[in-house]
Amino acid sequence: MTTALSFWVFDADGFPARWHCGSGWSDEPYVGWMHVISDVVTWTAYLAIPVMLTLFVRKRNDVVFPKIFWLFCAFIVSCGTVHLIEAIIFWWPVYRLSAVIKVFTALVSFATAIAMIRILPVAVTLPGLAAVNKQLKREIQTRKETEAELAKMNQDLESFVSIASHDLQEPLRNIISYADLLKQDLGDNLSTDAHQDLAFITSATGRMQRLINDLLTFSRTSRHDATFCPTPLDECVNEALEILHQRIQDSNCTIERTPLPELAVDATLLVQLYQNLISNAIKFTDHENSVIQITAKQVDGVWVMSVCDNGIGIKEEFAEQIFSPFKRLHGMSEYEGTGIGLAICQKVVEHHDGRIWVTSQPGKGSQFHFTLTPDLSASTTDE
Numbered sequence: 001m002t003t004a005l006s007f008w009v010f011d012a013d014g015f016p017a018r019w020h021c022g023s024g025w026s027d028e029p030y031v032g033w034m035h036v037i038s039d040v041v042t043w044t045a046y047l048a049i050p051v052m053l054t055l056f057v058r059k060r061n062d063v064v065f066p067k068i069f070w071l072f073c074a075f076i077v078s079c080g081t082v083h084l085i086e087a088i089i090f091w092w093p094v095y096r097l098s099a100v101i102k103v104f105t106a107l108v109s110f111a112t113a114i115a116m117i118r119i120l121p122v123a124v125t126l127p128g129l130a131a132v133n134k135q136l137k138r139e140i141q142t143r144k145e146t147e148a149e150l151a152k153m154n155q156d157l158e159s160f161v162s163i164a165s166h167d168l169q170e171p172l173r174n175i176i177s178y179a180d181l182l183k184q185d186l187g188d189n190l191s192t193d194a195h196q197d198l199a200f201i202t203s204a205t206g207r208m209q210r211l212i213n214d215l216l217t218f219s220r221t222s223r224h225d226a227t228f229c230p231t232p233l234d235e236c237v238n239e240a241l242e243i244l245h246q247r248i249q250d251s252n253c254t255i256e257r258t259p260l261p262e263l264a265v266d267a268t269l270l271v272q273l274y275q276n277l278i279s280n281a282i283k284f285t286d287h288e289n290s291v292i293q294i295t296a297k298q299v300d301g302v303w304v305m306s307v308c309d310n311g312i313g314i315k316e317e318f319a320e321q322i323f324s325p326f327k328r329l330h331g332m333s334e335y336e337g338t339g340i341g342l343a344i345c346q347k348v349v350e351h352h353d354g355r356i357w358v359t360s361q362p363g364k365g366s367q368f369h370f371t372l373t374p375d376l377s378a379s380t381t382d383e
């Protein structure tokens with residue numbers, strides 16, 4: 001059936017080639033050639049347009065009404081084919097094929113027209129490019145204003161924390177010195193209970209002083225005028241280890257290091273970061289064979305720094321919470337601390353457009369990782 005149909009379609013029997021229809025073509029052949037050439041050129045153009053449209057639709061995934069595009073392409077291709085057959089018929093009288101293609105073109109044209117009528121109400125309501133631009137500009141402006149407001153609020157909050165911490169230190173120092181004076185004045189007359197009470201005062205004030213100092217560091221970390229200079233990170237680690245020298249000796253831990261890269265960072269902040277992570281690694285390792293590994297590796301063009309220990313570890317559900325200020329997983333009687341250290345680490349890393357996270361197996365150790373981007377330009381920010 002299909003073979004018979006295709007045979008019928010391409011069968012030119014009974015029809016003369018157009019050049020042989022009447023004497024007009026032979027008297028004025030240029031008229032025939034005008035037909036042929038224009039039909040072929042039109043066909044070529046009709047073929048190029050859908051190719052362009054297809055490329056356009058494939059490259060942009062935000063095209064509205066993509067189905068209409070395909071229908072439109074079919075419409076143009078079939079119109080083009082009608083022109084091509086019109087030119088061919090001058091030599092090969094495939095009038096039957098021409099009729100079939102014209103029927104097909106008529107159907108596709110009709111379907112395209114119907115589809116266009118259907119989308120018209122929606123299409124006219126679509127915002128024009130100018131309207132979209134205007135809306136976008138409005139949104140950008142609103143976002144800028146919100147960001148400025150947020151920055152101002154942050155600044156106010158930071159200066160409040162800074163001033164409050166500063167002012168709190170004065171009365172605290174007084175409590176500590178008066179408690180000392182009281183101890184000296186009363187000397188041997190102090191009862192055992194009074195001794196104990198004074199010891200509580202000293203320990204509580206000491207803790208408060210540490211808390212205030214940590215809060216000050218936290219607020220200064222965000223106000224710090226970060227200066228990003230090419231810095232060998234090994235130097236930052238050296239400095240952090242130097243600061244922690246006594247604690248490292250006391251804990252008898254082993255430090256294992258691999259060479260670290262040189263990156264555009266704020267050295268002061270990086271020393272603080274390594275100091276906090278190494279200090280925690282020492283603090284949260286209970287046993288004698290404490291090993292702290294300080295390493296770096298490049299993953300997909302980004303440097304990932306790690307400080308790993310074989311200490312008590314952290315349960316997975318706390319892996320994110322521990323970076324919030326004041327979040328501690330243990331009581332003061334177990335491990336000393338204020339819960340600010342990791343919050344400072346997070347701020348430092350965010351200042352460097354990086355990310356910090358922890359992986360851990362409780363009882364086996366923790367691995368703190370942070371990323372640093374190598375192309376962070378050597379510049380100064382005044383956040």
Ligand code: ADP
Nearest residue numbers: 280281284313322328329337338339340341342
């Ligand atoms: P701090 O050490 O003063 O308590 P941090 O902000 O440095 O405060 O740490 C928050 C909490 O995260 C700690 O109290 C501890 O429970 C947990 N933590 C931090 N580092 C480690 C580590 N290396 N191993 C196990 N737990 C850790």
